[in-house]
Amino acid sequence: MFKHILLPVDGSELCMHAVRLGIELARTCRSRVFALHVVAPYHAMANVTELLAVGETAYTREAFLHAEHYLLAVQTLADSAGIECRSDSVLNDHPHEAILQTAHAQGCDLIVMASHGWHGVTRLLLGSQTQEVLLESDVPVLVCR
């Protein structure tokens, strides 16, 4: 069955709900998980950089600190469930790209992700990154709401 589950983590409450489901599934199937956080590069935030008081170095440092915080939350849940969890945070303009690359590189056989991310359920029928992953994934995707 599923042996290595990829958990994309953006830190939103919706995604943590999916993470909890993914970890529970891993516990039942005796699989291991890989938690991934994708950081948007400074240039991808171009339209707001005039508003940002910080330069690229400070932004990137902050973003990776947040990443560590989110991934640590996932690690804690995994440890409580007694399942092996590795993680990584990467820079990519398009989170879905990093998600698919990581699934492939890590040999994951299932992706568990929320239907929506930070924008929440109000704006789109289906979150843009979830939609992209569903379109291009080689492995099954468990979509949680």
Add this chain to the structure above:
Amino acid sequence: MYQHILLPIDGSAISLRAADAGIALAAKLGARVHALHVVVPLPTIPFLDEIIATSNFAYEDSARVAGNRYLDDVCARAKAANVPCLSSLESDATPQRAIVAKARLLGCDLIVMGCNGWRGLDRLLLGSATQHVIVHGGVPVLVER
């Protein structure tokens, strides 16, 4: 974890792959499955009778026969895996509506289905039925690729 898994099948290879995945997961979780096939009635357009060689009733009969065959196939696979399986055949112009209604009625806690079915450009589009079920199903959806 998941205890009652709905398996909507349209008879396409991908839907049967999804059914296999759903059955394997059910076996692992000690869950039961419910296989569902939805027959789409031919739209009644007056002049169409002259164009198509078969009548509405004949179409519906052969569609039901095919549907029952798909359901028998899935039930046999479930039985081989020692997974309790019930099945039903419905008729609805929009299959996704019947799928969502069935999941709600049966109290299913997971739906496992293919990312698209017979129609749609293979991997370029997310099937409309799958999209609808993810958005309106109310439960997690495992999308098989």
